[in-house]
Amino acid sequence: MQQNKSGQEKTRPNVIVILADDMGYGDLSCYGNHWITTTHLDSLAADGVRFTDGYSTAPLCSPSRAGLMTGRYQQRFGFELQVSSGAFPERKEVRLDDGSLGPIQGEEEFLRRGIPVTELNMGELFKRGGYKTGVFGKWHLGHGDSFLPQNRGFDKSTVFYGNTSIQYTDLDDPSIVSLKVDFHDELINTAWTRAGLNEIRENGKLIDVDEYLLHFFRDRALDFIEEHKEERFFLYFSMNAPVPPLQVPRSYFDRLKTEIPNINQRGYNALLLAQDDAVGALLAKLTEHNLDENTIIVFVSDNGCAESRPGSNGIFSGGKFNTLEGGIRMPFIIKWPGQIQPGTVYEKPVSTLDILPTVANACSVPLNEGVQLDGRNLLPFLQKKKMGQPHEDLFWKIAHFAAVRSGDWKLYVDRNRGLKQLFNLKDDPEERIDQSNIHPDLFSTLLEKLRIWENSLPKKAWSNYYGNTLISKSKR
Template identity: 30%
Template structure:
């Protein structure tokens, strides 16, 4: 079925026909962690980190093993989630910058849901424009469809404890005591209980700081992992085939593990509030991450010109997958994806069907009966069937980009594309120092490629491109077409500051 809300109505009336005359629109909660790796949760096989609340969510819904963020780094993936469009289309080639922000002309999930009668709220890290209007007058959450919001522009290096520069509905409230994830969960729970219009369905979008750097959990969480057993278990953790620092940073791992457990605890309080307010049964909850886990500094360390201890606490893992944050390999964008919708999604199931961050907007629109924008390319599709471990038909392959051009140091490709179980990896030709990043992108197409069959080689170790020239030719043709289309749309609108 294209409209899964019809299925929802049918199921609801079968079991609840004597209780209600009308079936309400479902509430929707999206919780986005920051730099949380695919392998960082207990329910995804982490042998160290305790995440009982997120694990419980998985036991009550679907744990997805092929769920992807829409980008390989922060701002792009957030733009993709809210708009259903590849972030390159909206000019997000990298993170938020002076001329890179989510323009007013983009249409978000929040704006679409408001048309259907939803009340909308946002809490946490925005990272799609500056929220400090005195610096630059750019659209914020209130301009992008959120009725009530409290957030920070980035907070990447402001510290998780007592974070400053929180903006509440456009007004600065300054430093707020506590830890970031606890602050936003407390505020969200208060909104649920005391602020929202209880006669309306709601959409709530939450973005934690954790476990992004700087990493500094309360001591009670880090102490949980200050043991010899943890020391031994960590020796077998995989880090996406990415080189780790030569210096010993092992004492820092308890800080990272403790931060993930702290995040789990905060998320658990949000789930408890939904249950206490009798909202659990009619609320779709999506828990995911904006990209793969961060790496400690290794490149700059090897060059001998930068010491960045703030990232020496990064012990996130992509599990068996290759690459981490920024990498177009699977580990850069394959992330945890857990979805609960009681009565519609069976409890405790697993789905191995691909779901991309761009699919969130059209999936939610079709769920509630709202039309997907037809005046612009939408790269996502209604993929609700993936939540049920059912096949999803994609006419266009999913693609991810990262504009790295320092191949000598990073040995990182610029793009990857999925078609079924095949992953095609692409490199642009080397960039000359005299050429700008945008000129380099605008005038080049992927040349070198690698091909992997993820059903046989999830760690992307064995390049099979030479053995499969026909598959490579077909996929490379599509990759170049998508690259040119999305890149050119983004570059064309780069100076459009509406």
């Protein structure tokens, strides 16, 4: 592109989107974690904006990533559920919508699952816009040829395709602490393996990795910045933490021995510290090359922490798998020096849907022509050029769960349990007091909005096992 040599091109910012895996709202110290100090992630909030009411589009890894990467509700293209679970999903029976077991589906079924080519993700848009693009970490957006990152806009990809992968394969190495804390640990061929979809691939080619995986992906991201420091780049750092398996370098674990006597709690928070330091390494690399003042950094989690794990969803009820606040309200931070006022705290509802239109507009990257985004460009709101709130309503739908956020009010639906409840999140953020009988008109209005929205969607493109009903229940 001739534009690459223009003055405008030199002023366009780089973009780094950092996505945590299953990090709860209360896991960072800037969001209330009193066990540890997440120095580097806190610095992003201090230097940028921290969202108090930031949401993912689903309480589950794969669909939430589809919404983030496209800026559209993933249900609009049938992507309601996971593309895969475990290292060999084709070998497992499927749990049908009625709870019964269906047949083993086979590899062909899973190869057809992913973001349709009619939907452009951030990698594709930024590559078209003249940026060098890279993704490092967890992909989980489809492993058929047409869904692979190297075929969907990313110049460089070093990823695993599945929902998790073992951090370190030598379980006898005393320098790594390995803990089993969660139902993932009991599932065959899921967390504690580096086989199948958990294998590491570089631009599609299998590679052997005998390093601690979080650090390996960190180093590949650093290499990408180093390689493209003289160019505009878009980096998607999809971190494989703090999702299980819970493995962490002993140096981090031992650091917390006095502060956190509970071993599982200590291990989880030690992993958060390792994750924070990995982000710190990226920040240091940007500073080293004087890129920090012209780089937009977004940090967010894909969904909340599962209630069975030692993480924290703050004061909120629920967690991963359900649409209570603990499952969908995320730590969410954006830093852009000179454009976003340091120390900003933004309290109106925003969504990971908003990331794509926000960074694309900031970088003068054209959007997918003819496709209506559900996300909003947040910059006019953050810069106080536009009043009001970015979204009148936000919607969720996954399996038997649904929700609508409208101002301070939220409709929560769990069809398996026959629940339809109305909460005022300003007065009752823990979602304990159902006000559907107190405000029947508002309750009916939100139910109708949900009905209209759901009826506008196509049928989900596939079905598969969705969690465990015991896990999906709220602690309320």
